[in-house]
Amino acid sequence: MPVVGRLRAALHRDVRILAYHRVLPSVAPADFRFDLDLVSASSEAFRRQLAIIRRRFAPMRFDELADCLDRGRRVPSRAVLITFDDGYDDNYRIAFPLLREAGLSAMFFVSSGHIDTGRPYAYDWLVHMLCSTTQPRLLAPELGIDWSLPAAGAEGLAERRRLAGQLLDRIKTLDAAGQQALVERLQREWDMPDAAGHPDCRPMTWAQLREMHAAGMEIGSHGVDHRMLAKLSPAAMREEVAGSKQAIEAALGATVVAMSYPVGGRDAYDDAVMAATRDAGYRLACSYLAGCERLQPASRFQMRRLPVERHVDAGWFEGMLSLPELFCHRSRDTGR
Ligand SMILES: [Zn+2]
Structure with missing residues (x-):
């Protein structure tokens, strides 16, 4: 597989954008009464996945990807970006220290209206x-x-x-x-x-996000209140798109580069949502449609991602990054 994977990488200059939600000490926590499908990996599995990315792929940030697109430069072969949706506090407690240990950055797409409130999604x-x-x-x-x-x-x-x-x-x-x-x-x-509220379903705080941002993590928007944007009135949709960007920028004192559409399936965003995202000043946006991103101009505001699911082992994870056409989970083209 390594040879085939390298051959594929030479032929296709695409990027792999990994989609995580939560990393917990265990993927089967005792008496856990929240959505288990949002548990993307155990902390041990996440640590192994980061090691694979470091060893065999070319980690990249969203601001670097946006620069590449703006300047018409090719992205590195085997480019990988790491994303988290929603803004659960385990992103800060568990994923963030492991990312730092590995020397990697990730994009955390947060629903701004939940930050600091303790209010569950x-x-x-x-x-x-x-x-x-x-x-x-x-x-x-x-x-x-x-x-x-x-x-x-x-x-x-x-x-x-x-x-x-x-x-x-x-x-x-x-x-x-x-x-x-x-x-x-x-x-x-x-x-x-x-x-x-509940300790098993707690959003991050602005103080945590500021610390993560200062340590090199990217913070993006996942709307204000985690609404399916295509199902809102035009005015309410634009407020979710632009208002979340403004709130995060005010809290962090930094520009928000990218957005991920809540839920992210074909019924969660449409042309009007993508236009509002571009008009609000975002440079990139992610859907939750599964696949690799070939970086066509038309896909800049609906980039596909590779969802990481809790039962994925290290071999499957590496296969998914090397040969996404074979290993990517296409069965569920929608997120949470
Ligand atoms: Zn979400």
Whole structure:
């Protein structure tokens, strides 16, 4: 495979943009009642992945990639960029020290409205409510859902997780107001307000982001409130795109180069979203569509990424970077 991978790299000058969400000490934490699909790697696996990137690939930053595109320069062969979406505090506690140890930089796309608030991300709180409620039923007539829930203890947790995954897929078909209304109604009816927060689902603080930025990490935008941008009114969409950039720049005293669209599938962004992103002054933007990025001018505001999933071992990880056409997970072209 190394020979084939090198041959491929010589033929295709593309970049591999890795997409992570969370790195935790274990990918199967005991009694974890949040979205396990957001756990991209254990700390040990992440350390090994960083070693592979350092040894065999050409790590790159987003500002360097934007410069290459602006000046018409070729990107290095086997270029790799590392990204994190959402802004969970394990990014600071676990991923950041490992990145520093490896001498690598990463881009952290954060939803600015969550930073410093302790307020969990809505989709993950929805999973948490479904995995933890003592209610016997979930009623969501707007989605045609009337499900009886298994017992709330450890034995029912796997089935509740499966139902939560289905609910996440279904709720993303609603417009942004409909999604918000459903999450807020369940918080009220089940008496599980997100304001209570939870140590397993905590956003980073501005102080943490400033420290990371000062140490060479890049901080980008993932909207203000993690809304699916294409499902908002034009004015609300532009506020998410431009407002998040302004908030991060004001807090860090630095220019925000790139954005990643929340959820990031084909129903999460459109031409109007990409135009608003360009007009707000971003130089690059990422979708959550799976694949390698060939860097066509048209793809500058919808760059594909390679999602890292928690069951990926070191061999698969290296294969995914060397031969993404064979090893990339294309089954789920949407994020969280
Ligand atoms: Zn996200």
